[in-house]
Amino acid sequence: MTHLAGGCLCTSVRFRVTGASLCVSHCHCTFCRRATGAAFITWMTLKSGDLVMTDGQLSEYQSSPGVWRGFCATCGTSLTYRHVDHDEEIDIAAATLDDQTTVVPDDHLWTGSMVPWLEFADTLPRLATHHWEHGYPKRD
Numbered sequence: 001m002t003h004l005a006g007g008c009l010c011t012s013v014r015f016r017v018t019g020a021s022l023c024v025s026h027c028h029c030t031f032c033r034r035a036t037g038a039a040f041i042t043w044m045t046l047k048s049g050d051l052v053m054t055d056g057q058l059s060e061y062q063s064s065p066g067v068w069r070g071f072c073a074t075c076g077t078s079l080t081y082r083h084v085d086h087d088e089e090i091d092i093a094a095a096t097l098d099d100q101t102t103v104v105p106d107d108h109l110w111t112g113s114m115v116p117w118l119e120f121a122d123t124l125p126r127l128a129t130h131h132w133e134h135g136y137p138k139r140d
C-alpha cells in the first residue's frame with residue numbers, strides 16, 4: 001500500500017503511516033480542545049507499529065493519568081495521542097498528513113462536550129464516549 005506521510009508546522013518532526021487506519025474520529029473532548037487550541041481534533045487511530053517517526057524528536061506530555069500527547073517542541077503542533085492501557089494503538093492528528101484526500105472520518109467522539117458554536121452536516125455516528133466502549137467502525 002502507499003504510505004501516508006505528514007509532519008508538524010516547522011517540518012522538524014516527520015512521520016510515516018505504514019498500515020491502514022483502525023478508525024478516524026473527530027474528538028470533541030475538552031482535553032483535546034485545550035491541548036490543540038481548536039474546537040475539535042480529528043484523530044486517525046493506527047496500530048502502534050504503523051506510525052513511524054522519520055525525522056526529528058516527538059516530545060510528550062502526560063495530560064491525564066496514562067494519557068500521553070505528542071507534539072513538536074519547536075512549533076507546538078499536536079501530533080499524537082496514546083493511552084498506556086491501550087498501547088496496541090496510537091492516534092495521529094489527521095490534519096497533519098500531507099495529503100488530506102486520504103482522510104475519511106468515521107465518527108464523532110465525546111459529543112457531549114461539543115462546542116455550541118459549530119454545526120456538523122455529516123451523518124456520521126456520534127458517540128458519547130470513546131471507541132474503547134463502542135468498538136471500531138466496520139471496514140469493507
Ligand SMILES: [Zn+2]
Pocket residue numbers: 008009010011012013072073074075076077
Ligand atoms: Zn515543528
Ligand SMILES: [Zn+2]
Pocket residue numbers: 027028029030031032033110
Ligand atoms: Zn479527545
